[in-house]
Amino acid sequence: MIPILRHFHPSHGTSGHRHDHSHNHSHGHDAHDFDRDSRALVIAMVTTSLIFIVQLVGSFISNSLALLSDSGHMLVDMASIVISYLGLRLAAKRTQSRRFNYGWRRVEILAALLNGTILFVMCGIIFSEALQRFANPEEVHAHEMLIVAVIGMIANAIALYNLHGLEHLTTRSAYLHVLTDLLSSVGVIVGAVVIEWTAWTLVDPIISVFITVFIARGAYTLVKKAVVILMESTPEHLDLDVIRDAITSHPSVCGVHD
Numbered sequence: 001m002i003p004i005l006r007h008f009h010p011s012h013g014t015s016g017h018r019h020d021h022s023h024n025h026s027h028g029h030d031a032h033d034f035d036r037d038s039r040a041l042v043i044a045m046v047t048t049s050l051i052f053i054v055q056l057v058g059s060f061i062s063n064s065l066a067l068l069s070d071s072g073h074m075l076v077d078m079a080s081i082v083i084s085y086l087g088l089r090l091a092a093k094r095t096q097s098r099r100f101n102y103g104w105r106r107v108e109i110l111a112a113l114l115n116g117t118i119l120f121v122m123c124g125i126i127f128s129e130a131l132q133r134f135a136n137p138e139e140v141h142a143h144e145m146l147i148v149a150v151i152g153m154i155a156n157a158i159a160l161y162n163l164h165g166l167e168h169l170t171t172r173s174a175y176l177h178v179l180t181d182l183l184s185s186v187g188v189i190v191g192a193v194v195i196e197w198t199a200w201t202l203v204d205p206i207i208s209v210f211i212t213v214f215i216a217r218g219a220y221t222l223v224k225k226a227v228v229i230l231m232e233s234t235p236e237h238l239d240l241d242v243i244r245d246a247i248t249s250h251p252s253v254c255g256v257h258d
Contacts (some may be wrong), residue, residue, distance in 0.1 A: 159178045
């Protein structure tokens with residue numbers, strides 16, 4: 001019933017030509033927004049993927065756990081941007097198969113669940129390595145760490161610029177993810193500068209722990225949302241008892257179920 005109400009327009013049957021014109025204009029505007037948002041998400045996916053690869057390689061060259069954690073953070077947001085892109089593309093897709101009567105957007109939910117599970121495992125590995133480095137500090141090559149972190153910051157700034165001001169919920173979510181990436185890169189830069197000036201290498205695992213907490217929080221949110229949707233839970237903004245009482249209050253309704 002909700003989709004029918006949403007598409008109802010009071011001008012039906014009275015000024016059909018005028019309504020059709022505005023309807024077509026609206027679709028043209030939506031298509032323009034869709035193309036613009038899709039293009040911005042593609043740019044963000046490419047830049048985020050490149051940063052992930054550069055930081056992953058750089059973490060081994062510099063022996064920096066903070067860079068490794070930041071690359072994990074990039075992996076989180078790269079997956080989130082991919083999911084956002086899929087959601088945007090699949091939202092417009094119409095399936096003709098009766099087997100998938102909820103549409104193809106469930107692919108987005110399954111991808112989020114898989115991504116979140118992998119991230120939890122990665123967080124455990126990084127946190128375990130951080131504990132070992134607290135007990136036995138290792139040498140970190142601050143110069144290489146700083147170069148890679150600056151590259152990451154610049155690339156994140158480019159992606160952030162392209163995502164700024166977009167209207168779709170999916171692209172707005174991607175914008176916030178890239179913003180956290182930018183702040184994370186700044187944190188790694190600060191850590192590299194501290195190590196370069198003071199030779200205090202413990203700052204590296206400290207930063208990695210903070211970044212891992214951000215990753216775990218994002219992974220928890222992904223898994224929670226995916227499980228809630230897959231279990232077909234009642235939406236949080238709806239009170240099932242209130243809805244049931246409203247329906248049963250009608251004299252012609254005998255009962256409400258399912």
